[in-house]
Amino acid sequence: MEKILNDYMQDFETYMETCVDRYADDSATLKEAIAYSLSTGGKRFRPLLLMAVVQFGKGEMAQAFSSAAALEWIHTYSLIHDDLPAMDDDNFRRGKPTTHKQFNEAIAILAGDSMLTTAFGLILDDENLPINKRVQLAKNLSFAAGPKGMVSGQMADIEGESKELTLLELQRIHQQKTGALIEYAVSAGSLIADIPVNASTSLMNYAKHLGLAYQIHNDLKDVVYDSDQSGKAAGKDAELEKNTYPSILGLNKAIQQLEDVIKAAEAEINELSVFVESSAFDMSSLEILKELLDYVRIETGA
Numbered sequence: 221m222e223k224i225l226n227d228y229m230q231d232f233e234t235y236m237e238t239c240v241d242r243y244a245d246d247s248a249t250l251k252e253a254i255a256y257s258l259s260t261g262g263k264r265f266r267p268l269l270l271m272a273v274v275q276f277g278k279g280e281m282a283q284a285f286s287s288a289a290a291l292e293w294i295h296t297y298s299l300i301h302d303d304l305p306a307m308d309d310d311n312f313r314r315g316k317p318t319t320h321k322q323f324n325e326a327i328a329i330l331a332g333d334s335m336l337t338t339a340f341g342l343i344l345d346d347e348n349l350p351i352n353k354r355v356q357l358a359k360n361l362s363f364a365a366g367p368k369g370m371v372s373g374q375m376a377d378i379e380g381e382s383k384e385l386t387l388l389e390l391q392r393i394h395q396q397k398t399g400a401l402i403e404y405a406v407s408a409g410s411l412i413a414d415i416p417v418n419a420s421t422s423l424m425n426y427a428k429h430l431g432l433a434y435q436i437h438n439d440l441k442d443v444v445y446d447s448d449q450s451g452k453a454a455g456k457d458a459e460l461e462k463n464t465y466p467s468i469l470g471l472n473k474a475i476q477q478l479e480d481v482i483k484a485a486e487a488e489i490n491e492l493s494v495f496v497e498s499s500a501f502d503m504s505s506l507e508i509l510k511e512l513l514d515y516v517r518i519e520t521g522a
Contacts, residue, residue, distance in 0.1 A: 228271055228281050229264065235285045236292065243338045253323050253331035257296050261314040266291045266405045269430075269512060273409025273423060276492075276505035280412075286346035287357050287408045290339035294365050295401055297335035300328050302374070336365070349412070357408055364404035373397025377462065385463040391432065393463075398438070399431025419501070422491045426509060429485035430516070436478040437516040439464035443471060444518060475518060482513050 236258060244251040267288035274284040303310040303318040304325060311321050320328035343349075343358045363369055373396030380393065406427035410420040443466045465474040489509050495501050 270405040270409045272508040274413045277413025277415040290342040293335040293339040297332040300332040364400040369400035382461045394435040398435040402431040403427045426488035433481045433516040
């Protein structure tokens with residue numbers, strides 16, 4: 221991950237700060253809440269994935285920043301709202317007070333609302349991108365984040381509490397709740413870099429597996445990690461009677477399921493290696509995609 225981390229991530233963080241200054245300067249309180257929410261220690265997993273795909277396609281990284289920032293803003297807004305008392309009622313995230321605890325519920329809601337609505341402007345205002353790409357990227361993001369994507373998955377997750385879901389039902393929830401934005405990162409990167417269909421198909425298959433692995437990993441963290449390791453209250457899923465991979469499959473089978481999904485994602489990366497002779501691709505970026513899979517592995521101490 222070194223090239224993107226060293227060459228681009230610092231510039232991306234500066235770009236994000238500039239966006240906060242530009243779009244949230246009418247209210248000091250909102251600006252502070254938004255900046256706080258964006259700075260609570262996230263790994264920028266989704267922006268990094270998007271930028272890795274752009275690098276793979278040898279696209280212009282300056283064209284990737286607005287979509288990557290919009291993606292992070294929407295992801296962060298979803299966490300702000302997810303932590304509220306009406307949802308998961310979490311006091312800590314990544315080891316820091318959640319936004320509604322650092323400020324209050326009203327400010328947290330408004331900060332989340334601000335981030336959601338502004339995200340599309342980040343893309344549409346980006347003059348580095350052709351207008352047709354801006355429109356398509358914004359449209360695709362609205363689909364991924366809305367009632368056919370992330371929000372729908374969150375709704376189904378809430379409705380599934382205290383009910384017994386099948387594994388297929390749980391997978392569908394997670395495909396929307398978690399997978400939709402991860403898949404958007406790959407589709408956006410492919411669009412920005414004009415990656416041809418044969419390669420983008422493998423990338424999207426990788427993204428589907430990665431999204432599922434990310435959620436299984438998240439479910440497992442709640443069981444096998446303590447609060448210090450996970451940065452939030454452990455055992456919360458069981459407290460809320462949520463359907464998770466460990467609750468449906470049992471701990472050992474859930475861990476095996478995670479490994480199987482990671483292997484399926486690795487197979488898609490290997491499929492992409494057939495393009496190694498083509499000068500159209502930066503094959504070093506595939507190492508970044510592999511390292512992102514390492515992030516969703518579970519260390520059990522066994």
